[in-house]
Each structure stands twice: as structure tokens, then as C-alpha cells.
Amino acid sequence: MGTEPEGTPPRAPVPIWLRPARSGAGRPASRSRAEITEAAVRLADRDGLAEVSMRRVAAELGTGAGSLYRYVETRDDLLDLMADHVCAEYELAPPSGDWLADLVDVGLQARGIHRRHPWLPELVLTRAVVGPNGADVTEHVLAVLADHPAADGDKMLAWAMLTAVVASAARAEAARVDTERSARYLAHVAAQGRHPHLAALRAGAAEGDPLPTALRRILSGLLG
Amino acid sequence: MGTEPEGTPPRAPVPIWLRPARSGAGRPASRSRAEITEAAVRLADRDGLAEVSMRRVAAELGTGAGSLYRYVETRDDLLDLMADHVCAEYELAPPSGDWLADLVDVGLQARGIHRRHPWLPELVLTRAVVGPNGADVTEHVLAVLADHPAADGDKMLAWAMLTAVVASAARAEAARVDTERSARYLAHVAAQGRHPHLAALRAGAAEGDPLPTALRRILSGLLG
DNA sequence: AGCCACCGGGTACGGTGTTCGCGAACGGCC
DNA sequence: GGCCGTTCGCGAACACCGTACCCGGTGGCT
Numbered sequence: 001m002g003t004e005p006e007g008t009p010p011r012a013p014v015p016i017w018l019r020p021a022r023s024g025a026g027r028p029a030s031r032s033r034a035e036i037t038e039a040a041v042r043l044a045d046r047d048g049l050a051e052v053s054m055r056r057v058a059a060e061l062g063t064g065a066g067s068l069y070r071y072v073e074t075r076d077d078l079l080d081l082m083a084d085h086v087c088a089e090y091e092l093a094p095p096s097g098d099w100l101a102d103l104v105d106v107g108l109q110a111r112g113i114h115r116r117h118p119w120l121p122e123l124v125l126t127r128a129v130v131g132p133n134g135a136d137v138t139e140h141v142l143a144v145l146a147d148h149p150a151a152d153g154d155k156m157l158a159w160a161m162l163t164a165v166v167a168s169a170a171r172a173e174a175a176r177v178d179t180e181r182s183a184r185y186l187a188h189v190a191a192q193g194r195h196p197h198l199a200a201l202r203a204g205a206a207e208g209d210p211l212p213t214a215l216r217r218i219l220s221g222l223l224g
Numbered sequence: 225m226g227t228e229p230e231g232t233p234p235r236a237p238v239p240i241w242l243r244p245a246r247s248g249a250g251r252p253a254s255r256s257r258a259e260i261t262e263a264a265v266r267l268a269d270r271d272g273l274a275e276v277s278m279r280r281v282a283a284e285l286g287t288g289a290g291s292l293y294r295y296v297e298t299r300d301d302l303l304d305l306m307a308d309h310v311c312a313e314y315e316l317a318p319p320s321g322d323w324l325a326d327l328v329d330v331g332l333q334a335r336g337i338h339r340r341h342p343w344l345p346e347l348v349l350t351r352a353v354v355g356p357n358g359a360d361v362t363e364h365v366l367a368v369l370a371d372h373p374a375a376d377g378d379k380m381l382a383w384a385m386l387t388a389v390v391a392s393a394a395r396a397e398a399a400r401v402d403t404e405r406s407a408r409y410l411a412h413v414a415a416q417g418r419h420p421h422l423a424a425l426r427a428g429a430a431e432g433d434p435l436p437t438a439l440r441r442i443l444s445g446l447l448g
Numbered sequence: 449a450g451c452c453a454c455c456g457g458g459t460a461c462g463g464t465g466t467t468c469g470c471g472a473a474c475g476g477c478c
Numbered sequence: 479g480g481c482c483g484t485t486c487g488c489g490a491a492c493a494c495c496g497t498a499c500c501c502g503g504t505g506g507c508t
Contacts, residue, residue, distance in 0.1 A: 013404065013408070015409045075497090127402055136419075138410075169385075175351070177237075182239065186362075197370060198359065198363050249485070451507090461498085467491085470489090474484090476481105
């Protein structure tokens, strides 16, 4: 005892993008990581992340579940691939000179991607793994901030918080069910009378999209 | 076809706290929701969230898995109970008059709780359900902001973003493994030469705790 | 042409959440 | 005090999951 207290199988200390597809010798593979990733993304877009099981992804490709393990070491690897795959959807224009506007644009693009792939927030918020496409986005953010006087650590912190905020907001608007449940309970609590401020809350639907200004304020707060 | 396309079992539209424990008639229950929740929290603290299965929680209480369903409709219900349970750890002093300081204090307390229960970030970021203790915290936040001129929606938005940021930061510092994997890949990408800004990143460990000032900046950005 | 490394698929294992039917235990009522 | 209705605790069962393994077939290289 004492060597592997975990119940989950140990993953390689190296991200999947550093583990090359099997070497060239022998019979060549008839599928690719990209193909599998696309199938998984398609499935998640259609049926939700919970339905992305090895068996279903394999069925989507007309093969058996075990076969996927020729391309991927673990289901988590596949999830990492999915998360990075959709990062290719960013359209990264060269920095305009206005870092705030550029970063807000990145944030709004991120929200668009999260909306197109409602399973993404859960992935991004749960694991934080960077692949090739993610690296491109980070590079772009750093380029935008190249002339900014803040320390590198502060820049990365701001970027991390931006993604956290956007993903969290996207998750909230995707999981309307949770919101509804919570609203129902809060109404009950308010009716109880012990939470005056909660009860005084106006349910008014805010006009307009709060995210752009929120992002602007957060970013200018962090990177003054 | 067409009525229930979901594979997951449908949950009640009402949060568990509105579904009272079974009524008084008949044989009385020998356990309580609170007892089960505490067992689950204990287990998660010790072995991680992945080990919180119905069977293990039941074993922790010396009973069978099926028995838990007398108290809870779904495993997700149990997770909701866990998330709210630890919200009791907040120490909510009366508002001091300085809303910024008070909110930063709430954020730092939140981080403390997340650190004490490393499984919490995943829960908070993945679902957003408010129970009795969560309602108390929200009430406190609204009390702190009672005299603030911002609109209710903006206050709630700021509160939501504060929790998102704190949970995300806590998750990042708990899941050192992910960070390590990403760092390894980023080093590889930097060595490739196509990402100059990424390569120029100083790995310097920042001095001090960045969260207090970060929270202060974010909050004063949002609630100017 | 032959080799041999690899691929694809099937099967199997241990685990999961959840359902169901059963007998036993309790509180209230006659 | 005894019955009755209701609920409880339990264990077996179901469908599904991720993953390990083995085996026969297949293709590229020499």
C-alpha cells in the first residue's frame, strides 16, 4: 500500500498531444484522432456530454469501443481533445492596438463557442488543459497584451479569470433547469420572511446583454 | 417517441429542500438526510469526489446502497446537499459599512472552504444550486450591498462572478496535475518557436497571494 | 513472398446509478 | 392489547459504463 491510493487509473504525466499516434510500422490505422474527436464533438453537440461514452462514439464511427483505445489512452484524453478541437473556432485577428477591446472580443468569441457547444463549459471549468489550439489562443492574448506594463503573472491571471467568467456565464445560461430550481427555492425562502434582501429582489429581466460591459469592467479592473 | 429523449432519469423540477423527508406515518427512518450528507462529505474529503458513490456512502453508514434512495431521489440530489452543507462554514459578520472589504472577505472565506473541501469547486462550477445555507450567504451579500446604488441584477451578477472566480482559482490550485501537464505542453510549444510571447513568459513564481487584490479589482470594476 | 508489427473487434470484468419486491418494524386507532 | 396502514432496510437484479486482454486478419517493408 501507499504507492497508488487512487481508484482511477493513472494517466500519463504527459498530455495527449505529446504522445504521438502509433509509429508507422505495421498495419496503418484506418482512423485518426481527429476523426474520433470530430465524432465525439458531433455526438456531444447532438445529445449532450453525458452521452459521450466510448461505446457510443465508437458506434458513431461504426466500430467497437475497444478500438478507440488504439488512438486514446483514456476517455479523459478524448475529452481533452474535444475541448481543444473547438478552440479552432476562434478567429484571431491581429492586435488592433486597443487591448481592452481585443480581449473583450476574445471573451465574446468564447461565449459564442460555448453557446455552439453547450457541453464545453463543463469541460473547461472541470479540467484546464491546453492543447495546440488553446496555445494559439493564449499566444494571441499575450500578443494583444504585449505592450501592456503588467507583469506576466497578472496577464495570465486575467486571462484565466476571463475564461472562467465566460464559461461560468455560458454554463448558467445553458443549464436553465438549475436556475429554475434555484429560483423556485429562493422564492420559497423569500416567502419565509427571514431573508428581507432576498425577498426584495426585483425579478426584472435586465435589458440588453450584460457580458460585454461586465468583461470590460473586470478586465480594466484587473489590468488597470 | 419524442416525449423523453434524454437518457438520464428526469429530476424533479423542485430542489430537494422543498421535498420534505417522508411524512411521520409508518416506521420511522433510522437515518436522516443530514447524516447521509455528512457521511458523503467525510468520504469526499478523504478520498475525493469520484469515490462518492451510492454504495460507498452507504457502506460508510453501514447500510445498503438502495436504502439511500429513501432519503434522496438521485445521486445529484446528494451532491446538491453536499454543496449546501459546507456553505454552513461561512462566518457571516454583520456588514461593516465597507462593502468592498466585506465582499472580499466573503471571497476569501469561500476560498478557505474550497481548500478545506477540494471537491467543492467541481460541484460549484458544474451545478449552481442554492439551498438553505447558500441562501443565507446570498442574503448576507445583498445586505452588504444594501446601500449600494447598483441595480439588483448587477449585484447578483457580481456575486455570481465572484464565486465563479474563486471556485475556478481553487480548482486550479487543487488540480496541480492538470497544471503540470499543461505546463509541459506549453514548454514544448514554446520550444517550437512559433509562439514567441508564450516562449517569453517568465515562469517566475509570483510573490504573495494574488487573490485579495484580484478580487478587490474585479469587484470595484463591476460595482465601481 | 514472407515476415511481423500493428489494427480491429469481441469478450470479460469490476464498477456504477437506479429499480423493485420483500419482510420486518413502528405509530395511531379501535 | 392487538390490528392496520405505512414506511423502512435490505438484497438482488438491470442496464450501462470504462477498460484490459486476446486473437485473427491485414497491410507495408525488405
